[in-house]
Amino acid sequence: MSIRQLATLSPRPRKSSMAQQPETRISTTTPRLDVAHLAKSYGSGEKAHKVIEDLTFTVDAGEIVCIVGPSGVGKTTLLKCLAGLHPASSGRASIDGRAISGPPAEMALVFQDYNRSLMPWLTVRKNLILPLRHLRLPASELKERCDSALAAVGLSHAGNQYPWQLSGGMQQRVAIARALAYRPEILIMDEPFASVDAQTRFDLEDLCLKIRRDFNMTILVVTHDIDEAVYLADRVVVLGSRPARVLKVVDVDLPVPREQITTRSLPEFARQRTEVLSLIKRPA
């Protein structure tokens, strides 16, 4: 896939309401995504089960932030709050200062379970079109978005196949292409590469970096893989259990562009993954 193909996937134009905001909004002082004292519990009263205690972190425009933590810490719950699928119990999450109350139009979500998130009765191309229908775009734009999104993930040949005819890694690329065709400004991924083999995982990680570079997308990735978090992220938010709280936000100072072999063999890489690992391993 060439960079030229990728360049056709420009982010979708900002909404007029946002365009009216002063330009300074996009400066580093205002984070794109702001999570402030977010808490989430299920049930109420005595029986309330607290999943998230008190989370505060920010994601700046164009940044990749990874959230790591022990399994069952409530990472998926956090993403569902950010995606507007579940309301937060207290605190708030906001995009450009606007509180998230429902699924935000500028955000797309990639789930871990690609085989549950892709519709088996639709071809790859129709899966890409499904979330775009309600935007009432002209047919030519639908086609253009599908073509460029499939090209970006290297699946131009697979448009007319069904997801279940493809390998796991290819299916997850379809799910990513579906998010790209939606032209989000913020991409949220929930353990996106956990269900694929190691080699595919490296390819998908690099695809993620390429998407950020080419589309200047803001990306938040939840993962339980510390190496992956350090490799991908500008900053790593380390969560402690349970209920979930932020242990530390680690700045990753690895050079860009990153490359699977050279980046991972840097002494700095080892130092940072050790720092994250020791935070997670430390007894609560």
Place this chain on the structure above:
Amino acid sequence: MKPSIRPLAFSVLGIVTALVIWQVLAEARVAGNALPSATTVFANLASTLGLGSFWSSLASTIGIALLALALSAVAGIVIGLLVGSFESVRYATLAVLEFLKPVPPIVILPLAVLVLGPTVEMSLFLVVFGCLLPIVMQTVDGVQSTDPVARDTARSYGMGEGEILARVVLPSAMPYIGTALRVAAPAALVVTVVAGLLGGGPGLGQSIYQAQAAGDYAGLYGLVIVLGLLGLLFQGATRVAERRVLHWHESYREVVP
């Protein structure tokens, strides 16, 4: 013998054996005049096929069964989607639906005949009564088995509730609905015949009743054979339709990675 023709050969063998047993029993006069021989029945059937009245009864039976099936499918899927999607609707209707489910259509046949008379409407009503509830129940199950990840995916992309119902929930429920329709299609035929036989509604059921009343046993068995073949046809057609519509489903996939 090639493995591919073996099932066919055994099927033919089974049918021939059944016909031979029938012929032997009839020739031995185990049931007296009530069981004419196979050869007599088929000869009689051949002459019946030339009668206009036979074809119009056949057309009535097929027409009533198909129309009632279509009505049940449309109404059943709509009701099922509502009951499955909205908790309030589910609580309001489930007790009534569960109560009506085990009531066979034949139980309300006298009531239907009393109110509607021996008419097409009466037959339609009985068939819909018999087919609707299983389709509703299966649709409800299908709706509730929709993968929450698929729903969340649709919601996260800003799809509205109506659109999710039509484009995500309904297709996910299709395997359940397909099963319900495959079971309902032969049942529709059976109830149509019963409505004719016992309720006097138009169609082959009525013809069977008339043949029985006239002591025309050869004619009666001929009609029963026609009904049997019609049942096979219904079952085959729904199977083919299901395979086409659900080609993407695990049980029908032809290409496995």
